[in-house]
Amino acid sequence: MKNLTDITDKVKKNLIWKSIFRRDYRNTVRDRAMAVFGNVFLHLHPVQVRESAVKLRFTWGMGGITFFAFIILVITGVVLMFYYHPSVDQAYTDIKDLEFQVPYGVILRNLHRWGAHFMVIVVMIHMFRVFMTGSYKAPRQFNWGIGVFLLVLTFLLSFTGYLTPWDQLGFWAITVGTNMGAATPLLGYQGPFSELLHITPYNDVRFALLGGAQVAGNALLRSYIWHCVAIPLVATILMLVHFWRVRKDGGISKPQK
Amino acid sequence: MQDDRELLTEQENIDQGTSEGGQAESGDRRKFLTRVGWGSLAGFLAINSLAFLRFFYPRVLFEAPSQFKVGFPADYPPGAVNSQYQREFGTWIIRLQDGSFFAMESKCTHLGCTPSWMESQKKFKCPCHGSGYYISGLNFEGPAPRPMDRFKISIAEDGQLLVDKTIKYPGVPGKESNEVYPQSLLKV
Ligand code: HEM
Numbered sequence: 001m002k003n004l005t006d007i008t009d010k011v012k013k014n015l016i017w018k019s020i021f022r023r024d025y026r027n028t029v030r031d032r033a034m035a036v037f038g039n040v041f042l043h044l045h046p047v048q049v050r051e052s053a054v055k056l057r058f059t060w061g062m063g064g065i066t067f068f069a070f071i072i073l074v075i076t077g078v079v080l081m082f083y084y085h086p087s088v089d090q091a092y093t094d095i096k097d098l099e100f101q102v103p104y105g106v107i108l109r110n111l112h113r114w115g116a117h118f119m120v121i122v123v124m125i126h127m128f129r130v131f132m133t134g135s136y137k138a139p140r141q142f143n144w145g146i147g148v149f150l151l152v153l154t155f156l157l158s159f160t161g162y163l164t165p166w167d168q169l170g171f172w173a174i175t176v177g178t179n180m181g182a183a184t185p186l187l188g189y190q191g192p193f194s195e196l197l198h199i200t201p202y203n204d205v206r207f208a209l210l211g212g213a214q215v216a217g218n219a220l221l222r223s224y225i226w227h228c229v230a231i232p233l234v235a236t237i238l239m240l241v242h243f244w245r246v247r248k249d250g251g252i253s254k255p256q257k
Numbered sequence: 258m259q260d261d262r263e264l265l266t267e268q269e270n271i272d273q274g275t276s277e278g279g280q281a282e283s284g285d286r287r288k289f290l291t292r293v294g295w296g297s298l299a300g301f302l303a304i305n306s307l308a309f310l311r312f313f314y315p316r317v318l319f320e321a322p323s324q325f326k327v328g329f330p331a332d333y334p335p336g337a338v339n340s341q342y343q344r345e346f347g348t349w350i351i352r353l354q355d356g357s358f359f360a361m362e363s364k365c366t367h368l369g370c371t372p373s374w375m376e377s378q379k380k381f382k383c384p385c386h387g388s389g390y391y392i393s394g395l396n397f398e399g400p401a402p403r404p405m406d407r408f409k410i411s412i413a414e415d416g417q418l419l420v421d422k423t424i425k426y427p428g429v430p431g432k433e434s435n436e437v438y439p440q441s442l443l444k445v
């Protein structure tokens with residue numbers, strides 16, 4: 001016992017420890033609150049929550065689970081990137097390599113793939129519960145709006161990730177998806193008014209998405225960058241705002257008695 | 258002591274500024290400059306976002322050229338579909354029984370998959386949702402809404418067949434393209 005206190009003293013009573021934690025922690029209400037306030041990540045969350053807010057049958061915990069899925073996807077996604085080249089010649093064989101040769105590659109890829117399906121499903125359930133509990137009402141309208149963007153970004157993450165293996169599924173999904181863009185009024189070369197406005201396959205929205213007029217190397221690279229960098233970045237920022245607003249709007253809404 | 262003096266002089270400078278220009282005018286000037294400042298920033302950002310948008314439209318494409326030669330007419334037997342240029346150029350070179358040529362885009366008019374020519378059944382079949390087309394490109398089964406599109410085909414100076422994908426003859430629903438676009442047929 002004496003030795004243990006010696007060790008904790010050694011670890012805690014020095015400049016490095018103190019520079020990181022700044023203050024001593026005693027398990028009091030005040031210190032628990034300070035621990036949340038003083039932490040850049042935790043302070044996004046309310047310091048105290050109502051008892052009703054932690055009742056599973058009201059929130060279903062679906063927002064939190066969506067965030068959990070997102071974290072899993074970011075971690076497994078970054079690890080996958082070490083073995084994946086976003087090029088037409090290599091993408092498909094890299095996926096095969098991951099599945100059959102890379103140590104733990106199968107579980108890695110499947111975690112990412114199933115995690116992605118999971119996130120899309122739970123984000124919709126989360127939205128459903130927010131709607132059914134009427135939690136979109138004042139003062140939470142703004143956070144509902146942020147949520148709509150997060151929903152769209154989740155779908156876009158799923159869609160752009162689908163092309164990355166450069167297999168038949170992804171290739172044709174992107175073909176069909178960008179053709180829908182091409183058929184959009186005022187934006188695509190096949191849409192209404194396209195002749196009037198001189199919209200061609202070389203200057204429409206499909207061209208910008210594909211980086212060319214064909215589903216080819218540029219499209220794969222663009223999809224990859226949207227998927228791995230741009231969309232996760234925007235989604236992360238919006239999630240921070242989303243969580244912060246839950247706190248600022250007075251915590252999770254509560255069930256009506 | 259020294260510091261106080263400097264502060265005082267600074268304050269005096271400000272006072273002089275206001276007494277010279279008058280309170281109202283300096284307020285206007287400040288407002289004006291603020292507007293110019295924020296205005297230029299907004300303009301700068303607006304132009305930058307336009308540039309960012311333009312950035313997504315590449316100038317040079319490393320794709321197959323839109324005009325290409327496909328060999329001499331004598332290389333093609335009548336009544337056959339040539340799929341040799343499908344992969345690179347997305348185009349079939351078709352020679353009808355009467356010896357005339359046309360070039361057709363290898364693209365289903367439903368959602369853009371690539372159909373295949375089925376020699377035994379004499380039809381184009383789309384693997385995605387099952388659309389079927391006759392050799393002329395006219396659709397007869399599946400969800401395709403119209404015949405497949407044709408490109409202009411002509412004879413180049415050296416006698417080879419020349420396909421020009423920039424000139425397109427889009428299929429018209431329910432119509433036979435041979436009749437709607439006689440100019441899409443090349444008689445040799
Ligand atoms: C990336 C996707 C999303 C994540 C990670 C996320 C996360 C969260 C979390 C952790 C909460 C706390 C309450 C709970 O767990 O249910 C929450 C609440 C909320 N979310 Fe989301 N969410 C996402 C998408 C959405 C969508 C699509 C909507 C609706 C359009 C939405 C609207 C809301 C609203 C209005 C609240 C406050 C609910 C209340 O006060 O009861 N969120 N979100």
Ligand code: FES
Binds near residue numbers: 370401
């Ligand atoms: S894309 Fe050819 S049938 Fe749907």
